Amino acid sequence: MTLGFDPRRDPRKIAIWTLVALGGVVMVMPFAFMISTSLKSREELYDLRLFPLAPTLENYIYLFRESRFVRWFLNSFVIASISTASVLFFDSLAGYVLCKYRFKGRQIVFIAILSTLMIPTEMLVIPWYVMSKNLGWLNTYWGIMFPGMITGFGVFLMKQFFETVPDALIDAARIDGLSEFRIFWEVALPLVTPALSALAIFTFLGSWTAFLWPLIVTNSASNYTVPVGLASFSGEFTTEWNMIMTGAAVATIPTLVVFILLQKYIIRGVILSGVKG
Amino acid sequence: MASVTLSGVVKRFDKTTAVHGIDLDIADGEFVVLVGPSGCGKSTTLRMIAGLEDLTSGDIRIGERIVNRLEPKDRNIAMVFQNYAIYPHMTVHKNIAFGLRMAKLAKADEERRVREAAAVLGLTGLLERRPSQLSGGQRQRVAIGRAMVRNPAVFLFDEPLSNLDAQLRAQMRLEIKKLHQGLATTVIYVTHDQVEAMTLADRIVVMRDGRIEQIGTPTEVYRQPATMFVARFIGSPSMNMIPGTTGQGAVELDGLGRIEAPGSAEVRRPIFLGVRPDDLRVAAGGAGALTLEARINVIEPLGPDTLVYADAGGRELVAKADGRAALRRGEAVKLVADADALHVFDAGTEARLS
Numbered sequence: 189m190t191l192g193f194d195p196r197r198d199p200r201k202i203a204i205w206t207l208v209a210l211g212g213v214v215m216v217m218p219f220a221f222m223i224s225t226s227l228k229s230r231e232e233l234y235d236l237r238l239f240p241l242a243p244t245l246e247n248y249i250y251l252f253r254e255s256r257f258v259r260w261f262l263n264s265f266v267i268a269s270i271s272t273a274s275v276l277f278f279d280s281l282a283g284y285v286l287c288k289y290r291f292k293g294r295q296i297v298f299i300a301i302l303s304t305l306m307i308p309t310e311m312l313v314i315p316w317y318v319m320s321k322n323l324g325w326l327n328t329y330w331g332i333m334f335p336g337m338i339t340g341f342g343v344f345l346m347k348q349f350f351e352t353v354p355d356a357l358i359d360a361a362r363i364d365g366l367s368e369f370r371i372f373w374e375v376a377l378p379l380v381t382p383a384l385s386a387l388a389i390f391t392f393l394g395s396w397t398a399f400l401w402p403l404i405v406t407n408s409a410s411n412y413t414v415p416v417g418l419a420s421f422s423g424e425f426t427t428e429w430n431m432i433m434t435g436a437a438v439a440t441i442p443t444l445v446v447f448i449l450l451q452k453y454i455i456r457g458v459i460l461s462g463v464k465g
Numbered sequence: 466m467a468s469v470t471l472s473g474v475v476k477r478f479d480k481t482t483a484v485h486g487i488d489l490d491i492a493d494g495e496f497v498v499l500v501g502p503s504g505c506g507k508s509t510t511l512r513m514i515a516g517l518e519d520l521t522s523g524d525i526r527i528g529e530r531i532v533n534r535l536e537p538k539d540r541n542i543a544m545v546f547q548n549y550a551i552y553p554h555m556t557v558h559k560n561i562a563f564g565l566r567m568a569k570l571a572k573a574d575e576e577r578r579v580r581e582a583a584a585v586l587g588l589t590g591l592l593e594r595r596p597s598q599l600s601g602g603q604r605q606r607v608a609i610g611r612a613m614v615r616n617p618a619v620f621l622f623d624e625p626l627s628n629l630d631a632q633l634r635a636q637m638r639l640e641i642k643k644l645h646q647g648l649a650t651t652v653i654y655v656t657h658d659q660v661e662a663m664t665l666a667d668r669i670v671v672m673r674d675g676r677i678e679q680i681g682t683p684t685e686v687y688r689q690p691a692t693m694f695v696a697r698f699i700g701s702p703s704m705n706m707i708p709g710t711t712g713q714g715a716v717e718l719d720g721l722g723r724i725e726a727p728g729s730a731e732v733r734r735p736i737f738l739g740v741r742p743d744d745l746r747v748a749a750g751g752a753g754a755l756t757l758e759a760r761i762n763v764i765e766p767l768g769p770d771t772l773v774y775a776d777a778g779g780r781e782l783v784a785k786a787d788g789r790a791a792l793r794r795g796e797a798v799k800l801v802a803d804a805d806a807l808h809v810f811d812a813g814t815e816a817r818l819s
């Protein structure tokens with residue numbers, strides 16, 4: 189690895205790197221404790237050492253054999269996948285139209301979409317709940333997913349990225365005889381894959397870790413998502429920290445996979461757009 | 466193969482009117498160049514012919530059909546853009562074949578056409594490359610190839626060479642000319658480079674502020690500019706303009722004396738006398754229809770010729786001298802032009818009088 193400079197020569201850089209390293213340690217600590225706790229037996233649980241004296245897999249065995257964790261994991265996975273697919277498709281479609289078409293009220297629509305970013309979830313859960321109740325969506329996948337099928341943030345992000353697609357390219361595709369949808373799909377969308385990857389990561393992680401709304405809208409353990417399920421390990425009198433940590437450790441795997449899979453597209457996209465022109 | 470006819474074509478955007486009613490007849494197989502300064506409506510006119518902009522009013526005909534309401538793909542045209550507009554995520558081959566795929570040709574036929582176009586344009590070895598691995602000139606060739614394979618009735622070019630360096634531009638200009646001679650397709654070509662216009666065009670259309678100033682062959686536009694605007698716009702350096710007054714078969718130049726001039730009317734009125742630097746010679750002696758005493762301010766040797774900026778009666782004029790002439794700054798010289806090199810314009814309407 190090259191640092192691009194010689195740290196021995198530049199004291200300011202040494203200070204910066206020390207600070208960054210410290211920051212890294214601070215970020216990694218909770219993660220390390222999560223793994224560590226998941227390997228501890230009940231007796232050792234409140235012993236705050238990083239390396240368990242007698243590491244055990246009993247928590248993992250319990251999680252997969254006795255709890256409903258596998259079901260929650262599946263729920264979360266289906267919901268996060270569908271939400272992500274939906275957000276990618278509809279947000280980029282809306283962003284494309286707002287960016288590349290001129291029509292009356294375009295600015296108003298855009299501002300309306302942006303303004304949804306300023307409303308906190310906490311304010312929306314009650315109306316959502318009432319609505320779900322009236323429509324019979326309580327305790328269903330759709331009930332959990334519907335608020336996140338299209339996001340204002342994604343529309344904004346995609347609109348900004350479509351600005352980098354030259355209009356002449358779209359005109360050229362029109363002359364080549366593509367329909368408007370295929371211009372979007374075959375010409376514009378492939379040129380914004382870095383933005384799509386970033387949006388996919390945000391959306392998947394957001395959906396995977398969402399807690400408040402899934403907690404409110406579900407009422408049977410078989411419909412819980414991972415965060416809601418893990419929270420149910422925390423009872424009125426006792427909290428099963430070892431189970432929470434074990435579940436959380438398993439739950440980080442898909443987020444890591446999504447990130448590792450998609451980040452290379454982000455980097456490739458940067459390279460692609462950096463070279464052209 | 467098709468003629469193109471514009472009648473009364475108007476384009477209004479929200480507040481601005483980009484094109485104020487244009488009439489233009491382009492014959493089958495003709496190479497027509499639209500020139501004019503930035504913002505004069507060249508691109509807008511071309512885009513209306515392509516079907517990328519709607520008309521506010523008027524009609525556009527390609528062949529016998531009125532195409533006002535047709536989609537670009539149904540107009541049998543192809544267009545080449547200034548910044549190439551080739552698809553960055555596709556190989557050269559896919560870029561060229563893309564429009565054909567839409568036309569649903571047989572695979573073998575498609576392949577043959579792509580190969581042919583690539584051979585003509587010297588792209589054969591580059592078919593599997595991506596645009597990011599091509600030079601500017603190669604990218605523009607891909608764009609031209611994409612237009613060629615579709616066998617359009619009309620080629621539209623919007624400043625296709627303006628992103629290229631001077632040498633490449635000259636080379637591509639020649640290739641476009643050869644291409645036109647080979648295919649004999651109607652071409653409408655937009656540029657603001659008057660050298661491109663002069664060298665490529667069968668006819669030049671000079672535009673200004675959304676109107677046509679003059680339509681004519683390169684020679685007509687150069688030799689008989691219809692207005693002062695055209696006179697200044699075509700030719701480089703720009704035509705010298707000397708204010709004066711006509712009357713009784715002569716022209717009275719402000720501060721520079723009286724000369725015999727063609728087309729000077731009986732009625733006295735303010736005019737401009739135009740003479741191109743190419744027609745204004747620096748001479749030691751001798752006389753022409755126009756002879757001016759001047760003092761040299763600046764000398765610009767160009768090789769074969771030398772440009773001379775000289776002060777004549779307080780007015781700076783540009784003239785040409787032989788490249789071998791020994792001239793010095795501050796030297797007093799005579800500037801001489803023949804009668805047929807003089808252009809007289811009405812100072813009010815700016816229209817040509819002679």
Ligand SMILES: Nc1ncnc2c1ncn2[C@@H]1O[C@H](COP(=O)(O)OP(=O)(O)OP(=O)(O)O)[C@@H](O)[C@H]1O
Pocket residue numbers: 478479481482483501502503504505506507508509510657
């Ligand atoms: N989409 C648009 N909306 C509003 N005004 C426009 C639009 N497109 C062009 N115009 C205006 O129309 C006029 C003509 O523009 P056009 O692009 O045709 O000029 P041009 O002759 O091609 O100039 P250039 O040499 O700079 O390309 C300009 O004043 C421009 O601002």
Ligand SMILES: [Mg+2]
Pocket residue numbers: 507508509623
């Ligand atoms: Mg233009």
